[in-house]
Amino acid sequence: MSPLDSRDQLSALPPILTRRRLLQGAISAGVVGSLLAACSPAAPGGAPSSATSEPAATAGPGGFANVGTLKLLMSSHFVPAYDTWFDQWASDWGARNKVEIQVDHILSTDLAAKNAAEVAAKGGHDIYKLTRNGEPALYHDYMVDVGDLTKQIGEAHGGWIPFGETLGLYQGAWHAIPEYFIDFPALYRKDIFDANGLQPVDTWDDLLQVGTLLKTKGNPIGIAINQKSNDANNTWTGVLWSHGGSVVAEDGKTVALDSQATRDALNYAIELYNKAMTNEVLSWDDTGNNLLLAGGRGSWIQNPISALRTIEHDTPDLAQKIFVSNTPAGPKGRMTSVGGNSWAIASWAVSVPAAKAMLLDYYAILPEAIKASTGYNQPVLNEFRKKPMPILGEDPKLTVLQDFDQVIHATGYPGPITAAAGEVESNWIIPLMVGRAVNDGDVNGAVEWGTQKVQAIYDKYA
Secondary structure: OOOOHHHHOOOOOOOEEOOOOEEOOOOOHHHHHHHHHHOOOOOOOOOOOOOOOOOOOOOOOOOOOOOOEEEEEEEOOOOHHHHHHHHHHHHHHHHHHOOEEEEEEEOHHHHHHHHHHHHHHOOOOOEEEEOOOOHHHHOHHHEOOOHHHHHHHHHHOOOEOHHHHHHHEEOOEEOOEEEEEEOOOEEEEHHHHHHOOOOOOOEHHHHHHHHHHHHHOOOOEEOOOOOOOHHHHHHHHHHHHHOOOOOEOOOOOOEOOOOHHHHHHHHHHHHHHHHHOOHHHHHOOOOHHHHHHHOOOOOEEEOOOHHHHHHHHHOHHHHOOEEEEOOOEEOOEEOEEOEEEEEEEEOOOOOHHHHHHHHHHHHHOHHHHHHHOOOOEEEOEHHHHOOOOOOOOOOOOOHHHHHHHHOEEOOOOOOOOOHHHHHHHHOOHHHHHHHHHHHHOOHHHHHHHHHHHHHHHHHHOO
16 A cells, blocks of 8 residues: 555544643544534534624723633744744733633644534634635634624725735635735755756746756755645645646636646656655655755755745754745746635634734734744735835845745635635645655546545535
């Protein structure tokens, strides 16, 4: 059995260790769909038929003294300084407003499963930091309407960029407040490229040629191929799109995965894997490619700039050799999927007014959050994208990232984000399909498998 075959079976994840406590209820990310079906509005004991909006509250002199504990669930940030900053800010906000704040951070790869588990239980945390851009649509029945906040925040900061609106606006209502996307450029060893007379990678074909050469020199490239990595979801979805393929048609309903363009993308993936990578990529989580680059062996990865930030901290001399370039272009254009972060308030929140007040105050100091992330958090409010952007516009290595909003799309492209698109994303269908293809070379079999999985998901929402 190949390393990926077993992932088609349901298996439990180990318990999730949080920063402040153990969160029990281990669950596999591959059962998101069944969890939602079990607690859908049509099922007995399911979610409320609608999560109505409550006005944002501003704490008076007494604060929210009777609220008790407001619990937040979010991923462990890949720039740890952001978590340190946020936890202190949240604690200070709670002290000012007489609310106990509990912030739980878990690994990003465990977050989809944890979110699904709490939706199934209709309880757990009050505020969720969603990290996949399909999740607000996927969980819209379980989150309160936050249209009042998004209107107020948007009007105060020049409105939302188009991608920002895809993060929380679903069927005319806001179920989450967009905050940022995570850019997904290339990081490469300029010294290795220069020593071999190579130019920065501009296209996927360039990467195949460069990677083939550099692997023979002991400097492979690295892209995760499995279900454990958000990076794998983003890269291989981008490869699919840039070859002209897509999961679904523009209508957002018709499954379109079975196409020649998908086969072209998979044939490319097989060749790139065989010629430019090593089999370690089949078992990587989101840290795998970071470690390849940090270890001095890797020549090229596609990853947010958090990898560079870590190396700057741990190995400054190596960091000076690492440069940034745009996401590669394919035959049909330059585009990539990215993680989109947004804030959602659960319909079971202990106090919706307190949750709204906290989020409204957070957006009032959003530039501080961006700086704490050292440029990792790419804002989706127009005001904060004016050039030169803080941090990204100050470092010549990073200026290309100021225009990264021009090459990104949300899950479900070329159609709108839908709950079905969110479920395909959360169940890692695209990287799993790529994994099947590179393991046995059977492109048609991989496409057939992927199409069946996607069709089954879309049929549920038809």
